[in-house]
Amino acid sequence: MRGRSRLSALLRQDLLLAHRSGLFAIVLGLAVVLALVVNFALPTVIGLTAHEYVVDLAAGRPVARALEAAGRGDVLLASVDDLKRRVADDRSAVGLVFRGTPESPQVELHLQGSEPQATVNSLEAVASALWNRAVGPGPGSAHRLVELRPGSAKVPFNKDFVPILLVFEVVLLGFMFAGVMVFQEKAEGSIKAYRVSPAGPWPYIISKAAVNLTLSLVYGLLLVLFTLGPRPALLGVLGLVALASLLMTLFGLFLSSFYTGLSDFLYVLLLVIIVFTLPAASYFSPAFKLPLSEFMPSYPLLFGVRELAFPTGKTGFLAPMVLTLLAEIAVVAGLARWAVERKLLRGVL
Amino acid sequence: MLRRVKNLLFKDALFAVRENILVYSLLVPVVLAAVVRLVLPSLEGMELTFAVDHSVPAAMVEGLEGYGRVEVLPDRARLEQRVLAFDDVPGVYLDLDRHVVVLEGNEEDYVAELSGVVIDRLAGGPDKVAFTVAPHPDIESPVRDYALIMLILLNIIVGGMTIGMSVVEDRQTRAIEALAVGPMRFHEYIVAKSALALIATLALSLVMAVIVRGTGGLPALAVTVIASLPLAVFVGLVMGYLAQDQLAAIAVVKVIGLPLAAIPVVAFFLPAGLRWVLYPFPNYWAFEALRRLLVDPSLPLSTANLAAAGTGLVALAALLPAARRRFRL
Numbered sequence: 265m266r267g268r269s270r271l272s273a274l275l276r277q278d279l280l281l282a283h284r285s286g287l288f289a290i291v292l293g294l295a296v297v298l299a300l301v302v303n304f305a306l307p308t309v310i311g312l313t314a315h316e317y318v319v320d321l322a323a324g325r326p327v328a329r330a331l332e333a334a335g336r337g338d339v340l341l342a343s344v345d346d347l348k349r350r351v352a353d354d355r356s357a358v359g360l361v362f363r364g365t366p367e368s369p370q371v372e373l374h375l376q377g378s379e380p381q382a383t384v385n386s387l388e389a390v391a392s393a394l395w396n397r398a399v400g401p402g403p404g405s406a407h408r409l410v411e412l413r414p415g416s417a418k419v420p421f422n423k424d425f426v427p428i429l430l431v432f433e434v435v436l437l438g439f440m441f442a443g444v445m446v447f448q449e450k451a452e453g454s455i456k457a458y459r460v461s462p463a464g465p466w467p468y469i470i471s472k473a474a475v476n477l478t479l480s481l482v483y484g485l486l487l488v489l490f491t492l493g494p495r496p497a498l499l500g501v502l503g504l505v506a507l508a509s510l511l512m513t514l515f516g517l518f519l520s521s522f523y524t525g526l527s528d529f530l531y532v533l534l535l536v537i538i539v540f541t542l543p544a545a546s547y548f549s550p551a552f553k554l555p556l557s558e559f560m561p562s563y564p565l566l567f568g569v570r571e572l573a574f575p576t577g578k579t580g581f582l583a584p585m586v587l588t589l590l591a592e593i594a595v596v597a598g599l600a601r602w603a604v605e606r607k608l609l610r611g612v613l
Numbered sequence: 614m615l616r617r618v619k620n621l622l623f624k625d626a627l628f629a630v631r632e633n634i635l636v637y638s639l640l641v642p643v644v645l646a647a648v649v650r651l652v653l654p655s656l657e658g659m660e661l662t663f664a665v666d667h668s669v670p671a672a673m674v675e676g677l678e679g680y681g682r683v684e685v686l687p688d689r690a691r692l693e694q695r696v697l698a699f700d701d702v703p704g705v706y707l708d709l710d711r712h713v714v715v716l717e718g719n720e721e722d723y724v725a726e727l728s729g730v731v732i733d734r735l736a737g738g739p740d741k742v743a744f745t746v747a748p749h750p751d752i753e754s755p756v757r758d759y760a761l762i763m764l765i766l767l768n769i770i771v772g773g774m775t776i777g778m779s780v781v782e783d784r785q786t787r788a789i790e791a792l793a794v795g796p797m798r799f800h801e802y803i804v805a806k807s808a809l810a811l812i813a814t815l816a817l818s819l820v821m822a823v824i825v826r827g828t829g830g831l832p833a834l835a836v837t838v839i840a841s842l843p844l845a846v847f848v849g850l851v852m853g854y855l856a857q858d859q860l861a862a863i864a865v866v867k868v869i870g871l872p873l874a875a876i877p878v879v880a881f882f883l884p885a886g887l888r889w890v891l892y893p894f895p896n897y898w899a900f901e902a903l904r905r906l907l908v909d910p911s912l913p914l915s916t917a918n919l920a921a922a923g924t925g926l927v928a929l930a931a932l933l934p935a936a937r938r939r940f941r942l
Contacts, residue, residue, distance in 0.1 A: 285860040290868060297871065305879075348747075355755045355908065364743075374747045378754035382660040384746070385679045386727055389734040392742050406736035407729050408711055411718040412693060418719075437867075444863040451785055451859060526859040527778045531641035534771060538645060542652065550701040550720075554652050567699035576719050578697065 270463045274471035278445065282475050287441065291483040298429055299490030306422035315357040318394075319347050322362045322369060330398035347374060360391050366399045419574045424548075426491050427569040430505050431562055432541050434484040438476035438513030439536070443520030443529055445472055446608065451525065455608055465605040469597070473513050480509035492573060500572040500582075507589040508565050512540075514596040521603035561592065617797050621805035625779060638775060642768055642817045646824040649760050653825070661703070661727060664695040668707040676735040677705070680727075703728040712736060758907040761825045763877070765818045765838065765903060766896070770873055772814030773845035774866060776807050777852025780940075781862045784853065789940055799933075799942040807846050814838070814845055830906070833914070837906050840918040841899035843925025847932065848873070854936045876900070895925040 282288065318339050320328035328340055341347045347359040351374045359374035371391045375384065449455040458468065484505045488498055519536070523529040543563035545554055550567075557563040568585050571578050661681035665674055666689055677683050686692045689706060696704040696715050701724050704715035714728045734740070783789040792802065818838045819831055851869055856862035877900035880891055891897035902917035 281860070285858070286864055287860075290864050294867065294871070301875070361747075369742045370745065371742050372745050372747050375749050377749040377752045380660060382680050386661075386731065388740075388742075388744050389680070389730045390727070391744070392734055392740050393730040395742050405729070405733055406712060407732040408708070408713050409725065409729060410713055410715050412697060412715060413718040440863055440867070441860075444860050448858060448860045525782070526862060527775070527782065528637050530774060530778060531637035531771070534767075535641050535644060538767075539648065542648075545652075546700060550699065564699065581699075 270461070271467040271470060274463070274467050275474055278471050278475040279478075281445065281448070282441070282479065287479055288482065291437070291479055292486065294433070295483055295486035295490060298433070298487060302422050302425055302429070302491045306425055308420040308422055315350075315354055316390075317341050317347050317350050317357060317359045317374075318362070319344055319359070320362045323365045326366070326398040327362045327394050330394070351376065358387060360387070360394075362391075362395065369395050369399075371395070413577050419570075423492060424570070424574070426488065427566055427573055428544060428547060429487060430484055430501065430569055431508070431566050432537075432544065434480050434487065434505055435508045435512055435562075435565070436537055436540065437480050437483060438473070438509045439516035440533060441479065442472050442476050442513045442516035443523075443533065444526055445475075446517065446520045447523070447525050447529065450608075459609050465601050465609055468609075469514070469517060469600055469604055472517055473510060476513040476516075477506060477510055480513075481506055484509075488573075495573075497572050497575065501569055504565070504569055504572060504582075504585070504589075507586065507593065508561065511561065511589060511593050511596055514593065514600045518596060518600040518603045521600075521607040561589070564588075618801050618805045618808075621792075621797070621802070622808055625806070626809055638771075638813055639817070642764075642771070642821055643824065645767075646764055646821040649764060650824055653757055653760060661724065662700070663728070664692055664702050664704040666692045666704075666706045669705055669712070670707070673705075673712070673732075673735055677731065680731045705732065755908050757826060759881075761822060762900065762903040762907060764821050764825065765834075766877055766899060768814055768818050768821060769838070769841055769845050769899060770848055770870075770896075772810045772842075773848025774852065775810040775813075776846060776849025777856075777865075778859075778862060779806050779810075780849065780853025781856050781859060784856075784940075785858045789942070793941045797942065799937045799940065802940070802942050803846070803850070803933075807849065810849070811842050811845060814842065826907075833906055837902045837914070837918055837921075840902060840922040841895070841925065843922060843929050844895040844899055847895065847925055847928045850929065850932050850936050854932065854939055872896075892920075893924065895921060895928055898924050 316339055318327060318331065319341050320326070321344075331337060331340055341350065341359075344361055347361065351357045351359045355376060358376065358379070361372040361374065362369065363372065364370040371388075373384065373387060373391070375387075379387075446455075449458070481502060484502055485498075488495075488501060492498075515536075519532065520529055523532070540560065540562050542554055543557045543560050543566060546557055546563065547566050547570075564581075564585055568581060571581065662684060663677045663681055664684045664686055665677065666686050668689075674683055674685065684695065684702070686695055692704045692706060693715060695702055696717055701717075701720040703720070703724055705728070706713050706715065712732050714725070714732060716725055716728075780789075783792070789802075815835065815838050819835060822831065822834055848869065852862055852865050855865045872894075873896055876891060876894050876896050880888060880897050880900050883891070888897075898917055898921035902914060902921045905912045905914045905917050
């Protein structure tokens with residue numbers, strides 16, 4: 265009972281500190297600003313692939329006619345000079361110039377010069393397919409396409425951005441604030457008062473984790489409500505975000521125990537945030553994965569939150585993800601307890 | 614005047630050494646640049662990954678390696694499991710002498726199109742089309758340059774935060790009140806607080822450039838970074854002005870971090886005709902100057918450098934009177 269009252273006193277104190285520092289107001293303000301950005305500033309569609317331009321100088325202009333018939337006349341240009349200009353002006357553009365006759369077609373590739381060989385080969389394959397389809401009947405397709413889960417709807421780009429915000433804004437909130445709460449107490453000397461009290465490390469850790477979890481949940485809830493609206497997946501999304509947030513809060517407590525103040529912790533904080541956010545590169549281009557991405561908690565988390573927010577029917581991913589997070593939380597909680605007790609409460613490390 | 618600035622500067626430098634701030638401030642940007650250097654080859658050579666099982670002939674596997682990475686899996690079940698993973702990896706297997714491309718169903722359109730086109734080309738024998746490549750400059754990928762731009766911008770902002778944290782520290786420990794009753798003047802205080810961080814920001818930006826891109830063009834890069842340094846002082850002063858303790862400082866970082874990070878990203882995607890809406894922001898000009906220097910040398914660099922310095926100094930000048938009142942120096 266005494267332990268419980270100590271915890272509730274600590275919790276009240278930390279909540280008051282968070283409130284006085286304007287953290288709840290900031291979370292509300294950020295949620296509103298980010299919701300405005302998602303709803304009104306971000307486009308619904310964005311092109312992340314290379315721009316391709318085509319000039320057809322071949323006899324009968326078969327490729328140009330086929331592209332126009334397919335509604336892709338926008339990629340056609342009138343002259344090679346125009347194509348060269350576009351490729352020179354746009355570092356993500358490539359060009360194809362078709363010449364010759366149906367019997368001996370030629371294609372000139374206009375590249376930036378930095379494309380890897382695999383991209384050049386792919387461009388040749390695309391040009392070859394364009395020609396074969398245009399002059400048809402070609403050799404016929406050598407493959408059959410099978411979709412394991414057909415009919416998965418495409419999510420608008422701006423809404424698809426919400427899982428990014430949930431993982432890199434909301435989840436990292438606790439990591440930033442938990443550490444700074446420790447430094448604040450060090451600077452004000454209240455940690456010295458806590459040292460002589462009979463309370464151990466757990467009430468201290470639980471109190472900080474609870475306050476930051478509350479902040480993250482308020483932030484996440486507002487963000488989802490303002491951007492995606494109330495939806496059945498909300499509970500699942502917030503549950504996953506809460507677990508990840510708890511993990512990062514505990515990690516923040518563990519790491520910050522080794523630093524004297526925000527001035528030196530700031531650099532480590534930035535390093536962790538940047539490494540944690542690297543898997544974002546794979547989010548909008550899932551065909552490409554950075555090395556070691558699968559070992560970062562943010563990689564599966566990003567896709568897990570996306571699947572919960574915009575279900576495509578994928579199954580069997582949630583239980584392993586939750587179990588992994590719980591195991592990570594158990595390990596990091598143990599580390600946080602060890603660091604808080606040794607470094608903050610006894611000051612022996 | 615010089616002695617007062619020097620004394621405060623030495624005091625801060627000693628504090629930075631004692632608290633390991635100097636070590637972290639020098640080490641972390643270098644580690645970051647090394648991490649970026651490490652992942653750059655993956656970003657520059659972004660290529661598709663194909664998953665195949667043992668039914669696919671060796672010649673097809675070898676052919677696919679010319680178009681991307683190939684993962685060979687022992688059976689169909691593992692292949693489908695791989696295709697259903699979070700990333701977009703098309704699977705390929707052979708069924709009754711015909712290749713089957715397996716997709717999850719939610720991939721980008723180009724993943725399905727490209728996989729089919731590649732299989733058709735490899736299975737269809739020699740190409741009828743003769744390919745030539747037009748002469749082109751042998752240039753570096755812009756990914757490397759944009760990665761360096763983002764690192765340098767981050768370094769400038771972190772330099773600003775270091776100034777800000779130092780001011781917040783003075784406010785929290787009330788050292789600033791002690792200085793206020795002494796002969797130190799406001800502008801001397803700002804110079805003393807900023808000098809070390811600005812020198813470190815410049816030096817580290819050059820080190821980052823060497824790690825990511827090599828030694829070419831360092832003098833021009835130094836000029837561009839110097840033109841953007843008023844932005845760092847502005848960021849530091851905003852932090853020092855708004856936050857009276859560390860918790861408030863990190864809250865301020867959260868709030869100002871949003872426009873600081875978003876404006877360069879928006880500038881990247883915004884069509885050229887609409888970029889004028891970003892002209893008042895010094896971090897837009899810092900981004901634009903670095904973009905002109907590293908990615909698009911056809912645009913005048915000196916205009917962007919002048920605009921970066923000008924907008925930064927105007928923002929700073931607007932904040933200084935209010936900061937002077939708050940710090941009572």
